[in-house]
Structures are given as structure tokens and as C-alpha cells.
Amino acid sequence: xxxxxxxxPAAGEVRRPTARPGVDRWSVAVEGFFxxxxxxxxxxxxxxxxxxxxxAFNGTTxxxxxxxxxxxxxxxxxxGDEVVTTSLLNSLIIAIPNAFMATAFxxxxxxxxxxxxxxxxxSFDVLTYMSVIVPEIVIALxxxxxxxxxxxxxxxxxxxxxxxxxxxVIAAHVLFNTxxxxxxxxARLSGMDRTLVDASADLFATxxxxxxxxxxxxxxxAIVAGFLLSFTFSFDDFVITSFVSGPGSSTxxxxxxxQVKRAVTPETNAVAAMMLAFTLLMLLAGQAILTWQARRxxxxxxxxxxxxxxxx
Amino acid sequence: MTALTGDAPPRPAGERLRSGLLTSLLLxxxxxxxxxxxxxxxxxxxVFSFGTRARNGxxxxxxVLDNYVRAIQKSEPFITSLQMAFLGTLGCLLxxxxxxxxxxxxxGRRKGxxxxxxxxPFWTSxxIRTYAxxxxxxxxxxxxxxxLSVTGTxxxxxxxxxxxxxxxxxxxxxxxxxxxYVTLERMDRTxxxxxKDLGAGxxxxxxxxxxxxxxxGLVTGSILVFIPMMGEYVIxxxxxxxxxxxxxxxxxxxxxxxxxxxxxxxxxxxLIIMMIVTIAGYIWFVNRxxxxxxxxxx
Numbered sequence: 001x002x003x004x005x006x007x008x009p010a011a012g013e014v015r016r017p018t019a020r021p022g023v024d025r026w027s028v029a030v031e032g033f034f035x036x037x038x039x040x041x042x043x044x045x046x047x048x049x050x051x052x053x054x055x056a057f058n059g060t061t062x063x064x065x066x067x068x069x070x071x072x073x074x075x076x077x078x079x080g081d082e083v084v085t086t087s088l089l090n091s092l093i094i095a096i097p098n099a100f101m102a103t104a105f106x107x108x109x110x111x112x113x114x115x116x117x118x119x120x121x122x123s124f125d126v127l128t129y130m131s132v133i134v135p136e137i138v139i140a141l142x143x144x145x146x147x148x149x150x151x152x153x154x155x156x157x158x159x160x161x162x163x164x165x166x167x168x169v170i171a172a173h174v175l176f177n178t179x180x181x182x183x184x185x186x187a188r189l190s191g192m193d194r195t196l197v198d199a200s201a202d203l204f205a206t207x208x209x210x211x212x213x214x215x216x217x218x219x220x221x222a223i224v225a226g227f228l229l230s231f232t233f234s235f236d237d238f239v240i241t242s243f244v245s246g247p248g249s250s251t252x253x254x255x256x257x258x259q260v261k262r263a264v265t266p267e268t269n270a271v272a273a274m275m276l277a278f279t280l281l282m283l284l285a286g287q288a289i290l291t292w293q294a295r296r297x298x299x300x301x302x303x304x305x306x307x308x309x310x311x312x
Numbered sequence: 313m314t315a316l317t318g319d320a321p322p323r324p325a326g327e328r329l330r331s332g333l334l335t336s337l338l339l340x341x342x343x344x345x346x347x348x349x350x351x352x353x354x355x356x357x358x359v360f361s362f363g364t365r366a367r368n369g370x371x372x373x374x375x376v377l378d379n380y381v382r383a384i385q386k387s388e389p390f391i392t393s394l395q396m397a398f399l400g401t402l403g404c405l406l407x408x409x410x411x412x413x414x415x416x417x418x419x420g421r422r423k424g425x426x427x428x429x430x431x432x433p434f435w436t437s438x439x440i441r442t443y444a445x446x447x448x449x450x451x452x453x454x455x456x457x458x459x460l461s462v463t464g465t466x467x468x469x470x471x472x473x474x475x476x477x478x479x480x481x482x483x484x485x486x487x488x489x490x491x492x493y494v495t496l497e498r499m500d501r502t503x504x505x506x507x508k509d510l511g512a513g514x515x516x517x518x519x520x521x522x523x524x525x526x527x528x529g530l531v532t533g534s535i536l537v538f539i540p541m542m543g544e545y546v547i548x549x550x551x552x553x554x555x556x557x558x559x560x561x562x563x564x565x566x567x568x569x570x571x572x573x574x575x576x577x578x579x580x581x582x583l584i585i586m587m588i589v590t591i592a593g594y595i596w597f598v599n600r601x602x603x604x605x606x607x608x609x610x
Contacts, residue, residue, distance in 0.1 A: 034414040041411050045433050048444030105341040112338030127346040135543020137560045138580050141567050142353035175349040236437040253439050260443045272440040
């Protein structure tokens with residue numbers, strides 16, 4: 001790589017004057033195509049988000065999707081709607097414990113796998129990828145069937161029937177998010193500087209102290225990212241929640257889906273816009289924490305969350 | 313704890329036992345979760361797929377192949393899913409390849425920003441971004457409304473396969489772009505110059521240099537979008553009004569409306585087998601002897 005890199009500028013200088021004008025015009029056209037295409041794709045990606053936010057400020061009084069002037073009234077209506085506030089509360093009751101559990105389980109497993117044998121590692125790998133790759137709808141329905149069957153069994157054995165509710169949703173969310181945290185932390189572990197751990201051991205630190213002072217700080221960005229992503233994925237999840245929740249544990253995505261199936265109202269958009277703002281704020285906060293942490297550790301502030309998630 | 317140097321004697325049995333115990337404890341919660349909420353549900357679905365429907369819905373123990381026969385006879389949702397997933401993957405590829413190429417070769421210092429901008433929508437609610445297309449394509453404020461007021465002709469996009477396809481490409485595009493971007497970004501740029509110096513045109517260079525290098529990323533991306541598209545449920549439900557009847561919809565009908573758990577289970581097993589075959593093919597492709605760079609599934 002180094003030799004061609006040195007030779008390249010010289011070669012470029014020699015070639016440039018010999019390029020024919022016809023070829024240049026072609027290059028300009030190609031360049032223009034790529035630029036225009038990229039701009040269009042990014043517009044395509046952000047258009048739906050922009051539209052939802054825009055229509056949340058729709059002042060129309062009816063339930064139609066026609067534009068009726070700029071207004072913030074629907075935000076007030078949404079926040080005063082008891083169904084919305086109850087759903088929000090349910091979403092938080094589910095997302096927060098889920099994030100703590102998934103982060104703990106995923107981090108522990110990543111550390112454990114480092115110490116485990118080949119067979120254990122391989123079976124964990126298969127399970128982790130399965131939980132990420134099996135379509136969500138399959139996981140959701142089979143979990144529903146498992147819960148329903150075992151609840152009936154418990155009923156017939158002990159005469160008490162467990163019900164679908166917050167706990168069933170949390171349990172189901174933790175599965176996917178544990179895998180997510182596990183993958184993030186493992187990626188970080190494998191890229192970690194082992195010499196520091198060895199040095200620490202040479203300096204008579206106990207394994208626990210080495211973990212606390214060397215390993216954990218290095219893993220922290222991945223753990224923070226894992227926590228925030230687990231929270232967001234649970235907060236935004238629709239498919240799994242809709243099949244394993246009970247009558248009292250309906251979340252915001254379920255509320256939105258119910259509205260969408262009837263008719264999208266400005267209130268739907270207001271709730272959606274607040275959800276979008278909330279998740280984006282969470283991720284920005286995560287980004288800020290990571291940048292701050294990297295700067296304090298004297299490292300170059302890299303792309304943060306994005307870099308961790310797309311590391312490989 | 314006395315073993316501080318590299319050439320230390322083997323650790324005593326007590327310490328080894330303690331170390332093994334710690335490893336097990338660390339793996340216990342995640343292992344338990346995988347066992348109870350992944351292995352058990354999938355196992356129960358496999359068992360149920362050989363059973364019969366109880367009289368008032370659910371599952372009655374039996375060992376019959378009727379459900380599989382039925383799933384093959386009524387394979388329409390499966391075929392529709394295959395078609396939509398195939399077209400959706402193709403759409404992601406057509407939109408994603410030029411973008412990934414632009415990001416990898418022409419974006420310069422803005423690369424990081426462009427990657428971030430690609431991830432951000434992906435982190436926000438899939439449900440919200442999907443229903444937004446109701447507003448964009450719909451008859452009131454959307455495309456159909458604009459077309460009506462400009463040309464006077466009424467068009468129907470929502471509730472058709474086209475709306476579902478737009479939703480699929482929109483929803484899964486980033487999963488196609490990331491692996492493509494990663495492989496193209498690692499590409500040795502001097503190869504392009506060498507090709508040019510040897511008199512190859514743009515098309516020849518693209519076909520003989522860029523495409524073979526991008527191939528692993530292309531395959532990874534295609535699998536990453538194809539598999540979830542096969543099991544997609546929200547998009548056909550919202551943008552297709554449930555009329556484009558995919559595997560996801562058929563599963564929900566079987567399990568919840570018909571309450572025919574064995575029939576739904578057989579369909580689910582079909583989907584899982586299809587997924588395993590795809591991934592096995594992928595692993596074979598990645599490891600096919602040549603020095604192809606391994607691209608992780610995530």
C-alpha cells in the first residue's frame with residue numbers, strides 16, 4: 001500500500017494534462033449523476049420523518065390529513081389524552097428494565113465468552129445470530145404460543161394462571177437486546193489492547209482491579225451504546241410487543257398502530273413526532289457521552305455511536 | 313493469583329474450579345434467556361407443526377404431516393413473499409450500489425457524516441417511518457392527491473404491491489448500503505488507476521474490478537435485506553392494507569384468527585428452513601476457499 005501511495009501523485013500529474021476534453025465532459029456527467037443520486041437518496045430517507053413532523057403541526061380541527069395552517073394544538077391534545085400518557089408510561093416501564101437487563105446480560109456474556117471453551121463459544125454464536133436473524137414475526141408468534149401453552153399448564157397444575165403483561169413483554173424484548181449488546185461489547189473486546197491487561201497483572205493488580213481500571217473503561221463506550229440502543233429498540237418495538245402484551249400493557253407503538261389502522265390524525269403525528277424527538281435526543285446524548293469519554297481518555301473523538309454500530 | 317508471569321506453573325485445581333464457576337455465572341443469564349425464549353419457542357413450533365388443531369382452537373397432540381401438505385398446497389403467501397422480497401432486494405441494490413460507491417470513493421471528508429446520516433433514520437421507529445408513507449402517497453396530501461389535482465386522473469398507490477415495495481426498499485436500504493460501503497471503502501484504489509492506465513473504459517473497469525471486489529458486500533447486503541423482507545408484517549399491513557398477503561400476514565391469520573396453531577407452525581418452520589438454507593449458502597460463499605474477505609452478518 002505504501003509504495004503505490006507515494007507514486008500516485010506523480011502519476012496523476014503526468015496524466016492530467018493528456019486527458020482529452022471529451023473524456024472530461026463524461027467524467028463531469030458521471031460525477032453529477034453520483035451527486036444527484038446521493039442527494040435524492042438522502043431526501044428519500046428523511047422525507048417520511050419530515051412529513052410526520054410537519055403534519056404534527058397541522059392546525060386542522062377535523063381528523064382528515066388535509067393541511068389547516070400551522071399550530072401546536074395537537075401536541076397539547078396528545079399530552080392531555082389519557083390513552084397516550086398511559087401508553088407512554090407502559091413504554092417506559094418496559095423499556096427501562098429491559099435496557100438494564102439486556103446490558104447486564106449481554107456484557108456479562110461477552111466477558112464470559114472470552115474465558116469459555118470453543119464449543120460454548122460456537123453454540124452462543126449460533127444462538128446470538130439466530131435471535132437477530134429469525135424474522136421478528138416468527139419469534140413473536142412462537143413466544144406467544146410458548147407463553148400461552150405454559151400458562152395453561154401452570155393453570156391446570158397449580159390453579160393460578162399467569163397473565164400477559166409488562167413482564168412478558170420485557171422478557172421477550174430482553175432476548176433480542178441481549179444479543180445486540182453482546183455483539184457490540186464483543187466487537188469492542190476483540191479490538192482491545194491486551195498489553196494493558198498484561199501490564200496491570202505484572203504490576204500485581206488483582207484480576208478484579210484490572211477489570212475495573214483497565215477493561216471496563218475500555219468497554220464503556222460499547223456498553224453505553226448497547227444500553228441506549230436497547231432502550232430505543234424496546235421503546236420503538238411494535239411486532240413483538242403487539243403479540244405478547246396484555247390488555248394493561250399497551251405501549252405507544254401499539255397506540256400509533258391502532259390509530260393508523262383507523263385513520264392517521266394530527267394527534268397520531270404529534271405523538272409520533274414526540275417519539276422521534278425523544279429517541280433522537282437519547283442517541284445524541286449517547287453520542288455526546290462517547291465523545292466526551294473519548295476526549296477525556298485522550299483519544300481522537302471518532303464517529304462515536306455510528307462507528308461502534310458499523311464497526312465491522 | 314500468584315500466577316503473574318507468562319511461564320507460571322499450571323494453576324491449582326481450586327483456582328481452576330473458581331475460574332470455571334465465574335465463566336458459567338457470566339454466561340448464565342444470557343444462556344437462560346436463549347434457552348427459554350429462543351430455543352424453547354422454536355422447538356415448540358416444530359413440535360406443533362406435526363399436530364392437529366384442537367376443536368376450539370390451539371393445538372392437539374398428534375403426528376401428522378397434514379400441515380406441511382396444506383402449507384405447500386396453499387403456498388401463495390410464500391410465493392408472494394418470495395417475489396416481493398426479490399424485487400425489494402433488487403430495488404435496494406439499484407438504489408444502494410451507486411450510493412455506496414459515491415460514499416466510498418467520492419465523499420472525501422464527509423464520509424463519516426454520510427454514514428451517520430444513513431444510520432439515524434434506522435434508529436427511529438420503523439412503524440412511524442412506515443406509516444408516514446400513507447401521508448406521502450395518499451389521496452389527501454400525498455402523491456395521489458397531487459396527481460389528481462394536476463392531471464385529473466385518479467391513481468391508487470396505497471393498498472397495492474407498489475406501495476409495499478416502496479416501503480420495503482425504504483425500510484431496508486441502509487442494511488444494503490453498509491456492507492457495500494465497507495467493501496468498497498477497503499478497495500485498493502490503485503487498481504482502478506491501473507485499469508485506466510491499461511486502457512480499460514469505465515464500464516470495463518466497473519465490471520472487471522469494482523464489481524468483483526464489491527461482490528462479498530453485495531451478497532451480504534442482499535441477505536441482510538432479503539431475510540427480514542421474507543418475514544415482513546408491518547409494511548404489507550399498513551401500506552398494502554393487508555391486500556398484499558405475505559408470509560407474515562398468513563402466519564398471523566393462522567395463529568390468531570383461525571387459531572390453527574399447527575398450520576401456522578408448519579408455515580413458520582418453512583420460513584426458518586428457507587432462512588437456514590440462505591445463510592448456509594452465504595457461509596459457503598464466504599468461505600469458498602478463495603481469500604475472500606469475511607464480512608460479518610451484522
